[in-house]
Amino acid sequence: MSEKPKGKMAFYWAASCGGCEIAVLQVDAKILDIAAAFDIVFWPCATDGKTRDVEKLADGEIDVCLFNGAIRTSEQEYMARLLRKKSKVLIAFGSCSQEGGIPGLANLSNRKEIFDTVYKENSATFPENPDDLRPQHETEMPEGTLYLPVFYDTVKTLDQTVEVDYYLPGCPPEGDNIWAAVTAILEGKLPDPGSVIGAHSTVCDECKRIRTEKKIKKFYRTWEIKPDPDTCLLEQGLLCCGIATRAGCGALCPEVNSPCIGCQGANEGVQDFGARLISALASVIDSEDPEEIDQIIKDGIPDPIGTFYRFSLAKSLLRRKKQTV
Amino acid sequence: MSDETFEPKIVGFMCNWCSYTASDLAGTARMKHAPNVRIIRVMCSGRVDPTFVLKAFSLGADAVLIAGCHPGDCHYQNQNYKTIRRHAMLKYILPQMGIEPERIRLVWASAAEGQILADAIDKLSEDVRKLGPLRWADNWEENGERLEALESIVKEHEEAMEVQP
Numbered sequence: 065m066s067e068k069p070k071g072k073m074a075f076y077w078a079a080s081c082g083g084c085e086i087a088v089l090q091v092d093a094k095i096l097d098i099a100a101a102f103d104i105v106f107w108p109c110a111t112d113g114k115t116r117d118v119e120k121l122a123d124g125e126i127d128v129c130l131f132n133g134a135i136r137t138s139e140q141e142y143m144a145r146l147l148r149k150k151s152k153v154l155i156a157f158g159s160c161s162q163e164g165g166i167p168g169l170a171n172l173s174n175r176k177e178i179f180d181t182v183y184k185e186n187s188a189t190f191p192e193n194p195d196d197l198r199p200q201h202e203t204e205m206p207e208g209t210l211y212l213p214v215f216y217d218t219v220k221t222l223d224q225t226v227e228v229d230y231y232l233p234g235c236p237p238e239g240d241n242i243w244a245a246v247t248a249i250l251e252g253k254l255p256d257p258g259s260v261i262g263a264h265s266t267v268c269d270e271c272k273r274i275r276t277e278k279k280i281k282k283f284y285r286t287w288e289i290k291p292d293p294d295t296c297l298l299e300q301g302l303l304c305c306g307i308a309t310r311a312g313c314g315a316l317c318p319e320v321n322s323p324c325i326g327c328q329g330a331n332e333g334v335q336d337f338g339a340r341l342i343s344a345l346a347s348v349i350d351s352e353d354p355e356e357i358d359q360i361i362k363d364g365i366p367d368p369i370g371t372f373y374r375f376s377l378a379k380s381l382l383r384r385k386k387q388t389v
Numbered sequence: 390m391s392d393e394t395f396e397p398k399i400v401g402f403m404c405n406w407c408s409y410t411a412s413d414l415a416g417t418a419r420m421k422h423a424p425n426v427r428i429i430r431v432m433c434s435g436r437v438d439p440t441f442v443l444k445a446f447s448l449g450a451d452a453v454l455i456a457g458c459h460p461g462d463c464h465y466q467n468q469n470y471k472t473i474r475r476h477a478m479l480k481y482i483l484p485q486m487g488i489e490p491e492r493i494r495l496v497w498a499s500a501a502e503g504q505i506l507a508d509a510i511d512k513l514s515e516d517v518r519k520l521g522p523l524r525w526a527d528n529w530e531e532n533g534e535r536l537e538a539l540e541s542i543v544k545e546h547e548e549a550m551e552v553q554p
Contacts, residue, residue: 115546116546119546138534138535138538138539138542139542141535141539142539142542142543145539172485172486201534201538211538211541211542211545213538213542214534214535214537214538216531216535217531217532218528218529218531335440335444336439336440336443336444338439338482339438339439339440339442339443340439340440342439342475342478342479342482343438343439343440343475345474345478346439346471346474346475346477346478347471347474349474351474352460352467352470352473354473354477357473357474357477358477358481361477361478361481362481365481367485368478368481368482368485369482369485369486372482380443381440381443381444381446381447382443382446382447382486382488382525383447383528383529384486384528384529385485385486385487385528386486386487386488386525386528387487387527387528388487
């Protein structure tokens with residue numbers, strides 16, 4: 065693609081599902097252009113490489129690191145710090161690294177509660193554990209000491225751990241936007257550090273459905289109604305997060321009759337996704353009677369945090385549930 | 390949790406047209422009330438974005454008071470009805486985050502109701518004193534194992550790197 069010396073690129077995967085690793089391939093054949101412009105120095109999912117190879121690099125030797133996943137163990141925090149030191153540009157790739165993502169919902173529990181569920185109460189995940197064993201950070205064996213990463217009480221975003229240069233939103237990021245970011249890097253046209261690479265409007269702006277005045281008397285769960293294909297889903301009582309969510313996906317979900325769940329994260333200038341959504345929904349509930357309002361909310365939104373902060377709990381103003389001491 | 394020396398920090402958002410004037414009245418009339426509320430004047434209780442409330446908690450407030458004109462009396466026609474709905478939503482989500490819903494309170498106080506506002510402040514201060522401090526940022530602290538574990542990874546890797554193939 066260019067005669068310039070090849071740059072160095074790294075990918076890493078922390079607390080995430082792995083979808084972001086696959087999403088990179090959404091750039092289709094352009095992946096060859098990426099390979100032509102960059103040497104992949106580290107990508108555990110796709111290439112052979114060890115942490116110590118990264119440790120041996122000079123500081124700032126990696127030109128771009130795409131880091132997906134939230135930080136929930138000491139190992140992930142170590143890798144985030146290491147890759148930050150070795151990379152000129154660190155990009156938080158996808159919801160989990162940007163705002164905690166689905167793993168961030170674990171902030172409604174803490175380590176003990178999660179371990180209790182996995183190792184004690186839930187026979188499906190761990191059927192036999194009569195001695196109530198739990199993972200330990202250090203285990204002495206005849207061969208020496210074995211270490212497991214420490215599991216944190218609170219899932220953190222990448223930028224709550226190290227300084228992040230850019231954010232690529234989405235669960236996972238869309239191919240077009242990944243390519244836009246790569247192009248910006250190659251052409252040296254990156255926006256101001258700290259920016260989100262993506263659209264600056266909401267999903268509603270991309271949604272083709274017809275909008276009129278929103279007045280909602282009842283929220284429906286997705287299986288309760290068959291929505292009209294042309295009318296705004298929120299107007300039909302489906303809790304669509306498009307009003308608060310950053311554009312960039314082309315309103316994929318509303319297009320197929322499914323309400324937006326907010327995976328592209330908060331729109332530009334929004335500090336707390338859930339608060340923005342609450343604010344917007346409060347404006348459209350059609351009632352002035354406090355009791356009726358309470359009932360509409362209670363009946364229609366059984367899991368408010370999971371609905372308002374599905375992808376952004378770790379990044380929200382409160383970050384996690386109160387810890388009981 | 391009862392703490393003799395605990396003084397609740399309460400952030401009070403008050404609408405310019407009714408409640409802020411009410412608090413002014415309470416002041417000029419020398420009504421006594423608890424000194425725990427830090428007042429922030431807003432043009433309308435409908436201006437109180439839920440972000441403000443959550444931010445107050447995350448920055449160390451023990452409670453948030455929102456005060457506005459009585460329903461029907463809003464200077465901007467019906468914005469305080471939005472306040473009712475936002476308050477209802479906030480009250481509904483806070484328990485899931487482990488915050489007592491009593492820590493957010495909505496009161497109506499017209500410009501003439503200095504006493505009502507003063508009483509509401511007293512009541513909220515008293516209730517929050519019983520609930521105890523919130524100290525939200527403490528929830529983000531990771532236990533001491535974390536730093537130890539980070540250091541041990543570096544040590545482990547150094548040792549592993551000494552092993553040459």
